[in-house]
Amino acid sequence: MYAWHFTEMPYPNLPPIESLSTMRVSLANKHFDPKIGADLYNRYLDEYMIADDLGLNMLCNEHHQTATCIDVAAPLTAAILARQTSKGRICILGNPIANRGDPLRIAEEMAMIDCISRGRLDVGFVRGVPYEIFAANTNPTTTVERLWEGIDLVTKAWGAVDEPFNFEGRFTQRRAINLWPRPYQTPHPGIWMTGSSDLENIKKAAARGFVFATFLQPHEKVKWMFEGYRSAYQDTGLPGGGGTAYMPLVYTAETEEEAEKGARELTWYLNAKSEPQYRNPPGYVPVDFNVNALKGTFTGRTDAMRAKTMEFLKEEGVMVYGTPDSVAKQIKRLYDLVGGFDHLLMMQQAGWLDHARTVKSMSLFAKEVYPQIRDLPRTKPLETRAAAE
């Protein structure tokens, strides 16, 4: 089991949340104070460096036009960490390839970071959550197609070492593709992908040997997705080795009381507000999902989570908090409930959770929890038959 530190780099210094209609897309940036921003960026980067010292791996992501995440370019964060850390792996989860629109820029940036870090990079690709559509102005009805065309082009470009090639696809047309540099890892860094409901996408990821990651889901749903992944997984020898990753909110403390307080701070993330039009742009989900939305039976993941108590979220494995022994026990339980997983992605910082308390939790985890779970075996594919593709 590999453990990863993660923060979305939130900007919590906002007017009272009750007074805002949204924290995403259209919250005026007069509410962003660059001086506070400078402190926050440096603090969050410091915490990643501490994670590296503690023996944890580092996971970063990006969002746009939102106070919930001021990391707007995960490759920048990864590049800084590539240079300033030395031990842990660095994973971008992920590059929003459909929204960024230029897969080959991503391919060469990843190759450069992989070289600077001497092969410590894992490269995730994400379709991007619904509200990202607006900042990128991507047509919401074509993001899945863009995602896969982009990933396949990046992978091809990383592996094409003998001569330039051209590409005339549906969304990208390029001549004389010839990456300088090429990745440090051969043939390329491990590839990760996220998902939350689309089983076909999960199977496609498995068939390509990608690590499949999912966030903040009830354990039964996680099990359903991981089993879908494992049933389609065909070859443990594929680049990156495949595997599964799960992200809960994690807070470790010396006492249960202190842990509950810290964990409560993390729920800031679940309570992030946005206006309804940003949550489900037309065509982002398939027609049958939208039929259910019109019937009022499909509301989305975060909305469903928001309404629940912390105790419930703990039971579901969405939140993990407590003393070190309790946290280790909860992770082992989760591991058993979902049929095992390979990467524990920990959102250990959110909202107003300050530097001292974040580092305290990270340190306790690294020193007292990680040794208890590190040797949980890598999961094996349930079946090795070729994925249905």
Add this chain to the structure above:
Amino acid sequence: MSGRGNITTVKAGNVALEVERRGAGRPLLLLAGEEQLELDAAFVDALAAKFEVIIPSAPGFGHSERPDWIGSPDDVSYLILDVIAALGLSDVTVVGCSFGGWVAAEMATKNTSAISRLVLVDPYGVKIGGPYDRDVLDIWTEHPVKVAAAKWADPEKNKRDFSKMNDDQLTVVARNLESFARFCWDPYMHNPKLRERLHRVNVPTLVIWGEKDGIVSPAYGEAYAKLIPGATFAIVPGAGHFPHLEKPEAFMETLNGFIN
């Protein structure tokens, strides 16, 4: 769209489009708006008393298929011209509403050999203002309550009750919303080329606008009409973006003055 008129499938090139036909007489091609609200509207019955009203569903709308290569109202307009040809129609009055009005304008810049008259009702399609001007209210980033208030003079009266629809009807609603975004997301609600092509429209044209249209203003409509040689511009008082639905009598009076 079921149990209204005679529904057939027409091949436009390789694309199967659903086409409804109602009434008898000279052909009137009705290009519905993005929500296809026209299909249940009273003014269509009034038209069907005098014309054979032919209502194609654009690709991805209603039950029409939507191949990946179709990406804009410009693409759609070729297919609707193919429908006219496939049905062997001539002397066609084309009435297009909102999204359908945009498609109708695109068609008329390409081939009017089978078209005798053109009626555009609060259409999208051209860029009038500068890069920082929002000609068309951004219906996808504004709060839904604000969008409804801009769309209708009386939003309360025009709320749709999805709880009374069956799965097939809801599927059509969802497909229409999706296909509208597929074709009109970017560039938002306009084809940068259309403005420079409208001079080619060589049939009598009437542009009708709802006085209280908050999605696209009457001033935009007037500027749009000026780009079409000889076009007449008319306002329907007290109506929003869909004057044919909100004020059908006043709308029909304006329309009749043009088509009779």
